[in-house]
Amino acid sequence: MSGSGRTDDGHGRLGSTLSGLAVAVGCVLFLGGFAWGAVVYKPYTVPTESMTPTVNAGDRVLAQRVDGGEVHRGDVVVFKDPAWGDMPMVKRVVGIGGDRIACCEKGGRLTVNGKPIEEPYLQTKGLASVENFTADVPKGQLFLLGDERSGSLDSRFHLDDPGQGSVPRSAVQARVDAIAWPMNGMVERPKAFAALPGGVSVPGPLKLQISAVVAGVVLILGGVAYGPIAARSGRNRRGQGGRVPVGAR
Template sequence: MSGTGRTQGGRSRLGSALSGLAVAVGCVLFLGGFVWGAVVYQPYTVPTDSMSPTVEAGDRVLAQRIDGSEVRRGDVVVFTDKVWGDMPMVKRVVAVGGDKIACCDADGRMTINGKAVEEPYLRTKGPASPTAFNATVPEGQLFLLGDERMGSLDSRVHLQDPGQGSVPRSAVSARLDAVAWPLGGLVERPAGFAALSGGVSQPGPVKLVVGSVALGVALILGGAAYGPVAAVLGRRGGRGARDRVTADA
């Protein structure tokens, strides 16, 4: 065998080994990403427009499974409470235990402990609520509003109930991280709550999960494509070598 033949054969074996490794690593990342996502997230279909425009009725979202103790102001959460109909609902947490919440100030903004909160996620540019309200949230409870303030049935409707419309932290099962379909990207943590005590929650690992799956797919496809591509290039190289031999003859 000529030196060229041995070199090509060595390259071919190395390429095959690397392509096999790429496929193996890709499978691990792809399957691992799906398993990780299934453990951390629960898919959920939003039933109403009460959180419009952040999420719309029928949107399929990814909600990170969390404990109620992890909830911060500004989070959009999935919760279930008997007083609210004992079915999963989606609302935004605007106040936590110990907060004094009121609406509206002279500029139409909601206030928490006397501090006005900017809410750019609201669709309307008018007051943060069409009806005035105020409440003191008991410890261990959460005060929740829909982003569609004109039609949302939320803590404002339950102000006369025990707890002044709040629900226990234990009622929360998940926090929305992203709109999966139609593709809507991440559900942002509002900066308006960041200056308050406790700050806002950190985004979940949805980017890492999606990145793991996407990289896995790329490695699998790239590794699987190596064989056919190498075969085509090898045939072209063989024809070129034969043509040169014929020309030299």
Template sequence: MSGMGRTGNGRGRLGSVLSGLAVAVGCVLFLGGFVWGALLYQPYTVPTDSMSPTVAPGDRVLAERIDGSEVRRGDVVVFTDRVWADAPMVKRVVGIGGDTVACCDADGRMTVDGRAVEEPYLRGEEPASPIGFTVSVPEGKLFLLGDERRTSVDSRAHLQEAGQGTVPAGAVSARLDAVAWPLGGVLERPRSFAALPGGISEPGPIRQVLATVTAGAVLILGGAAWGPLAGLAGRRRRSAGRSGAAGRSGAAADA
């Protein structure tokens, strides 16, 4: 009996240590993931439908903090420009410094430096823009359009101004990586811009951040649940042991 007691106590102590370790590691991962995400990302609520159907008005998005030098064609960015509204806005970058952006070709597509760009994020079979334009983007500037080309107030609305509606690259503060609510997942980079010089941007570490937070939560919950579950299993084993001992005693008495 004494040997069994020591074994049981040893297992109990080991389980308690493992449970505490799991909770401790889980807390580090969970809190570390949140801190990591807070340093890299800023939440933003999309105010209008100018980026529909990619993001809808009221969507809560996560935008990775970047500077203008990291912007690539196809990126959906958050920027602030006093000429436009002096408030954060969300648009898609379709041209960078040195590009000639025009619309539309014979098939209704936008072109960048004469190369037609397929835009699968637009609605239906409509042309890339209901109005035609040709813009030479100055160095250090960006040409931006909304994905809802019929109603978006974007660079096309400022074509007659200095710079033809372009915005300084330094006006960009973040790049959209994911729709957090309602759950929409990570935004895919449009491959149609990949063949142009500079290519497209790489997704930020949003998946790694979410995986870290999730792993931490699982360890915390699992470690916290270990104690009650182990205690319940121990009580069942002891109850079964007492029942078996009682049965054997009764059998011996009958004999």
């Protein structure tokens, strides 16, 4: 009888220890994921429809804080340049220093260094620009277009400025990784730019951060639930151990 009691108490202590450990690890993952995300990402509200349908006016996006030197073609970036206004703007990078951007080729597509670019994200399918243009992007600069090409005020409207409509890499504040509200998911890197020298940028750590937060919640809830279950199980064992079998009376 006493040996059985000690075993049940040991089981209860083990259950309590495992429960506490799960909650502790869960808190580390949950809080660590949020803290990591707060350091790496910054939320922005998109002010205009110039990036429709990829991002709509009023959408809340999560943008990874990056240096302008990390930006690749195809990235959707948040930038601020005095020549474009006093507020942060969101556009897509279609050209980097040394590129020759032209539009439109026979099929209505944008070309980068003579290579036609498929742009499935455009609002106006099959037409990269409502007006023809060419631009040579200076070193250290970025050429930016909106995905809603019929109404976006982008590099095409600054072609007469120094740099032919491009902005310095230093103007970039962040790179958009996901649309947080409404929850439309990750902003994909365009495959068409991957074949060009330099390729496309590597996705940020947002998915890993979300996984850490979710795993933390699961461990916390599981640990909190397991404690009472283990205690109840121990009480049931002790209760069964203390009964005298009918045949032994």
